[in-house]
Amino acid sequence: MSPLFFREEDPFAPIEYGYRVEELVCRRKTKHQELVIFKSAYFGRVLVLDGVVQLTEKDEYLYHEMLAHVPLHAHPLPTDVLIIGGGDGGTLREVLKHETVKRAVVVEMDTEVVQACREFFPAVAVGFADPRTQLVEMDGAEYLARARGEFDLILVDSTDPVGPAQSLFTTSCFSRAFSALKADGMFVAQTESLHFHGDFVSRVQRGLGEVFGLVKLYTAPLATYAGNWWTFSIASKRHDPEHVRRSCQLPTRYYAEDVHRHAFLPGSLYRRLVEEG
Amino acid sequence: MSPLFFREEDPFAPIEYGYRVEELVCRRKTKHQELVIFKSAYFGRVLVLDGVVQLTEKDEYLYHEMLAHVPLHAHPLPTDVLIIGGGDGGTLREVLKHETVKRAVVVEMDTEVVQACREFFPAVAVGFADPRTQLVEMDGAEYLARARGEFDLILVDSTDPVGPAQSLFTTSCFSRAFSALKADGMFVAQTESLHFHGDFVSRVQRGLGEVFGLVKLYTAPLATYAGNWWTFSIASKRHDPEHVRRSCQLPTRYYAEDVHRHAFLPGSLYRRLVEEG
Numbered sequence: 001m002s003p004l005f006f007r008e009e010d011p012f013a014p015i016e017y018g019y020r021v022e023e024l025v026c027r028r029k030t031k032h033q034e035l036v037i038f039k040s041a042y043f044g045r046v047l048v049l050d051g052v053v054q055l056t057e058k059d060e061y062l063y064h065e066m067l068a069h070v071p072l073h074a075h076p077l078p079t080d081v082l083i084i085g086g087g088d089g090g091t092l093r094e095v096l097k098h099e100t101v102k103r104a105v106v107v108e109m110d111t112e113v114v115q116a117c118r119e120f121f122p123a124v125a126v127g128f129a130d131p132r133t134q135l136v137e138m139d140g141a142e143y144l145a146r147a148r149g150e151f152d153l154i155l156v157d158s159t160d161p162v163g164p165a166q167s168l169f170t171t172s173c174f175s176r177a178f179s180a181l182k183a184d185g186m187f188v189a190q191t192e193s194l195h196f197h198g199d200f201v202s203r204v205q206r207g208l209g210e211v212f213g214l215v216k217l218y219t220a221p222l223a224t225y226a227g228n229w230w231t232f233s234i235a236s237k238r239h240d241p242e243h244v245r246r247s248c249q250l251p252t253r254y255y256a257e258d259v260h261r262h263a264f265l266p267g268s269l270y271r272r273l274v275e276e277g
Numbered sequence: 278m279s280p281l282f283f284r285e286e287d288p289f290a291p292i293e294y295g296y297r298v299e300e301l302v303c304r305r306k307t308k309h310q311e312l313v314i315f316k317s318a319y320f321g322r323v324l325v326l327d328g329v330v331q332l333t334e335k336d337e338y339l340y341h342e343m344l345a346h347v348p349l350h351a352h353p354l355p356t357d358v359l360i361i362g363g364g365d366g367g368t369l370r371e372v373l374k375h376e377t378v379k380r381a382v383v384v385e386m387d388t389e390v391v392q393a394c395r396e397f398f399p400a401v402a403v404g405f406a407d408p409r410t411q412l413v414e415m416d417g418a419e420y421l422a423r424a425r426g427e428f429d430l431i432l433v434d435s436t437d438p439v440g441p442a443q444s445l446f447t448t449s450c451f452s453r454a455f456s457a458l459k460a461d462g463m464f465v466a467q468t469e470s471l472h473f474h475g476d477f478v479s480r481v482q483r484g485l486g487e488v489f490g491l492v493k494l495y496t497a498p499l500a501t502y503a504g505n506w507w508t509f510s511i512a513s514k515r516h517d518p519e520h521v522r523r524s525c526q527l528p529t530r531y532y533a534e535d536v537h538r539h540a541f542l543p544g545s546l547y548r549r550l551v552e553e554g
Binding site for chain 2: 005007014015016017018019020040041042043059193194195196219221223224227228229253254256257258259261262265266267268269272
């Protein structure tokens with residue numbers, strides 16, 4: 001049989017990634033975007049939104065563990081967590097592994113993504129059935145405008161910062177997040193690749209620095225996001241996010257206490273790539 | 278004008294990488310392989326051997342600095358250095374930045390690669406004009422069989438370990454390298470990606486462990502090699518390669534003393550991905 005290919009044409013990445021498709025599982029237009037799920041022999045099922053790979057069964061744990069467990073282990077007692085985006089549920093699943101968490105609010109603009117993931121990625125979307133979860137269909141920036149001192153952690157698990165997700169990366173949105181956090185809260189956002197999106201990373205770090213007292217950057221090596229050397233921008237009101245405050249007792253595949261510390265860039269790279277870059 | 282694309286179909290990588298081609302610079306059959314050079318708007322000139330990207334002008338420094346400067350700074354006084362492969366000259370250029378180095382032998386099977394790189398990548402191949410350089414046209418494994426206690430460092434800068442380069446990753450070749458080294462010598466080889474070639478990494482680490490007393494793994498995030506989370510296997514007769522023995526005074530863009538230390542995997546990842554993986 002002739003091979004089928006999916007090719008990701010990310011306008012912000014100079015390399016196009018191609019996947020051999022074993023089977024087209026689902027292809028829908030939601031109210032907001034095009035949703036495709038295909039099966040790859042190597043990666044298992046792959047979720048694609050508007051032409052960009054969002055997760056694969058094989059390696060989603062890496063991104064979701066690092067987005068969730070770094071802030072969750074750096075905070076002394078996280079009980080209220082807000083996830084912006086993250087409709088696939090992977091970040092939620094990791095957040096709910098923490099027994100301290102009493103409430104996890106997922107603010108997702110496109111709840112058809114949630115439906116599709118509950119159907120086709122049940123092991124990823126498992127947290128939506130948890131009684132601690134509250135799913136809100138709304139734009140993340142709007143939700144933040146209404147929240148006041150409610151959350152210990154805000155995790156931005158957005159699509160690429162073009163189109164709708166752009167509004168999440170403005171200084172005004174960072175200020176709203178600051179207000180939505182409790183007095184010792186932390187904010188973290190996925191902020192693209194150091195290889196291909198260095199300017200964006202620098203801009204977010206500076207923007208967060210205008211609002212929060214403590215801003216840092218950590219990274220993880222992701223195979224299926226263009227540029228791979230993925231960054232997470234973390235901003236904190238009080239606690240240093242590099243410091244592990246609660247020992248890790250959870251079943252994780254990538255995250256560990258030494259991985260937490262190691263994920264933060266060495267000083268010379270931070271200066272060259274982020275401050276001067 | 279219709280866009281031209283180069284697509285890398287690495288049989289050992291589950292993602293195909295595609296590059297938009299501005300200009301086809303050169304396309305030759307050498308005695309050993311097909312050599313293509315094209316120009317990309319983002320990456321500059323790109324060298325391709327048998328369909329696999331070897332270097333791009335934009336990011337070659339990252340790979341070459343990490344292959345060379347980690348062993349060169351971990352060794353107390355490197356004077357004699359052997360490079361196996363590395364016909365583009367990038368590793369040689371970094372090696373020659375060290376004034377301690379009196380002799381750099383490049384053993385390259387395909388010297389037509391050297392010629393093409395001197396012509397089309399003069400800033401990469403600059404070291405071939407250095408009087409300390411000795412270029413030998415020979416198979417690396419054969420060269421090693423004849424050398425005895427001559428080198429402080431052996432750097433394997435090979436193509437992917439399929440085809441001709443396979444012979445460099447056998448225990449018998451590691452034993453030859455051991456014999457070719459002086460009593461406090463070190464051996465380092467590029468060993469592919471932790472994402473896509475974990476089995477190979479584990480196998481090389483075990484093979485080196487049968488021959489050398491001290492074996493470690495370090496990594497660098499490379500954007501243009503499939504899998505990106507690139508590994509370097511380093512084996513040493515006496516000195517711990519994680520330890521920086523000579524302070525870095527060189528003009529480097531990625532390598533630095535803190536980067537050196539940071540490049541070694543945290544223990545939990547090494548155990549999970551390499552020992553158990």
